[in-house]
Amino acid sequence: MSALLEIRDLRCSLGGREVLRGVSLEAGEGETVVLLGRSGSGKTTILKAVLGLVPISGGEILFEGRPMSEWPLIEVRRRMGYVVQDSGLFPHWTVERNIGLPAVLAGRAPEAVVERTGELLEMVGLDPREFRGRYPSQLSGGQKQRVAIARALAADPPLLLLDEPFAALDPITRFDLQRQFLGLRRRLGKAALFVTHDIREALMMATRIALLANGALDVIASPAEFLEARTAEARAFLASLEETWRLDERPRL
Amino acid sequence: MSGRASEIASLSLEHLEVVALAVAIAAVIALPAAVMLARRAAWRRWVVGFANLAQTVPSLALFGFLLPLPLIGGIGKRTAVVALALYALLPMLRNTLVGILGVDRTVRELAVAMGMTARQILWQVELPLAAPSILAGLRIATVATIGGATIAAAIGGGGLGVFIFRGIAMLDTATVLAGAIPAALMALVADEGLEWIERRFAPR
Numbered sequence: 001m002s003a004l005l006e007i008r009d010l011r012c013s014l015g016g017r018e019v020l021r022g023v024s025l026e027a028g029e030g031e032t033v034v035l036l037g038r039s040g041s042g043k044t045t046i047l048k049a050v051l052g053l054v055p056i057s058g059g060e061i062l063f064e065g066r067p068m069s070e071w072p073l074i075e076v077r078r079r080m081g082y083v084v085q086d087s088g089l090f091p092h093w094t095v096e097r098n099i100g101l102p103a104v105l106a107g108r109a110p111e112a113v114v115e116r117t118g119e120l121l122e123m124v125g126l127d128p129r130e131f132r133g134r135y136p137s138q139l140s141g142g143q144k145q146r147v148a149i150a151r152a153l154a155a156d157p158p159l160l161l162l163d164e165p166f167a168a169l170d171p172i173t174r175f176d177l178q179r180q181f182l183g184l185r186r187r188l189g190k191a192a193l194f195v196t197h198d199i200r201e202a203l204m205m206a207t208r209i210a211l212l213a214n215g216a217l218d219v220i221a222s223p224a225e226f227l228e229a230r231t232a233e234a235r236a237f238l239a240s241l242e243e244t245w246r247l248d249e250r251p252r253l
Numbered sequence: 254m255s256g257r258a259s260e261i262a263s264l265s266l267e268h269l270e271v272v273a274l275a276v277a278i279a280a281v282i283a284l285p286a287a288v289m290l291a292r293r294a295a296w297r298r299w300v301v302g303f304a305n306l307a308q309t310v311p312s313l314a315l316f317g318f319l320l321p322l323p324l325i326g327g328i329g330k331r332t333a334v335v336a337l338a339l340y341a342l343l344p345m346l347r348n349t350l351v352g353i354l355g356v357d358r359t360v361r362e363l364a365v366a367m368g369m370t371a372r373q374i375l376w377q378v379e380l381p382l383a384a385p386s387i388l389a390g391l392r393i394a395t396v397a398t399i400g401g402a403t404i405a406a407a408i409g410g411g412g413l414g415v416f417i418f419r420g421i422a423m424l425d426t427a428t429v430l431a432g433a434i435p436a437a438l439m440a441l442v443a444d445e446g447l448e449w450i451e452r453r454f455a456p457r
Binding site: 051053073074075076077078080082084086087088089090091092101102105151 | 382
């Protein structure tokens with residue numbers, strides 16, 4: 001039995017630059033693989049390649065055991081939930097219509113979509129009566145991300161792709177959403193690729209951490225194993241983590 | 254006096270007819286062209302360049318150019334409508350294009366990533382979000398065409414320009430104003446009315 005998502009030796013060049021140089025990883029049901037790396041390390045490109053938003057120059061992506069090249073793009077995209085940093089909600093649609101879209105695209109009946117929207121809003125901690133009819137411009141940053149997550153879940157896709165979903169939030173809201181996401185993962189058991197540059201978030205969210213450096217996989221390990229990782233890039237990330245705990249030893253200016 | 258009133262009414266009607274026809278033709282060309290050009294950056298320069306060129310030719314000169322042409326030329330309404338449609342093309346083309354290209358990149362990418370088809374993205378995302386800009390183009394084109402149509406009388410286009418040219422020839426200000434005032438009012442009403450519609454489509 002193969003994993004839900006399998007990436008084999010993925011290569012990708014954008015604008016003449018090799019962004020991914022042979023990345024292999026897989027994600028199965030209930031797993032959250034965190035793609036950790038600096039800006040430009042290629043982590044976002046992996047998500048876009050999985051969604052067929054960027055052309056790949058080598059390797060293979062298998063979804064549900066079937067190569068992406070054999071999937072109709074529209075169909076495979078509807079089986080993935082995608083969340084980005086600045087929500088990407090349709091500004092001209094209400095929260096309800098935004099969340100309902102994937103369910104509508106999946107061909108669900110209008111009443112079922114309305115019911116599902118209410119369910120999802122509650123799942124992400126927003127009162128349906130209050131939020132259904134609002135427009136994205138009437139939401140705070142944290143509420144937008146909650147709605148974006150609800151939308152990603154609407155058609156009940158087996159795979160979630162999250163691109164720094166909480167990066168633009170204040171630390172308190174971020175922590176709140178991180179915990180809520182963990183709860184959802186436990187309940188829904190979806191596979192997820194979760195992109196972040198925040199080592200704390202990686203350790204908190206991951207079942208496995210895949211550290212990327214210059215478009216290649218540097219380390220892939222469980223959070224506990226990652227703390228012991230010895231590569232230079234892993235040490236650099238871990239050092240940034242340790243530094244914050246030693247408040248009394250801050251360099252004095 | 255009632256003779257002049259009824260003439261104002263009938264020329265106003267004729268004026269409206271020419272304007273409506275010209276704007277409609279321009280819209281039918283400009284909207285699909287803009288949708289197509291939004292996806293073809295290489296063609297954009299050429300087509301927008303042509304529309305720009307049409308705009309820079311003085312209207313009386315453009316009527317002059319069109320007169321000798323077969324089919325679309327000649328003295329009469331048809332030439333007037335063609336020339337006015339050419340003028341109305343640019344604002345509508347440019348505004349529609351700006352509206353579509355102005356759709357937030359993340360929003361568009363999400364639409365694609367969620368598995369919307371190109372047609373769904375166009376009708377449900379791009380055009381609604383571009384609507385205020387498209388309507389602004391329609392408003393600018395309509396107001397300009399109402400003004401431009403007064404000149405169309407010079408080549409037999411009819412409309413309120415008939416009064417203006419007649420008044421100039423007779424050195425009679427009252428006759429000039431009998432054409433100029435209704436035309437100006439028409440432009441004002443069109444501007445206000447279309448702006449009201451535009452506001453209803455404004456982003457929330």
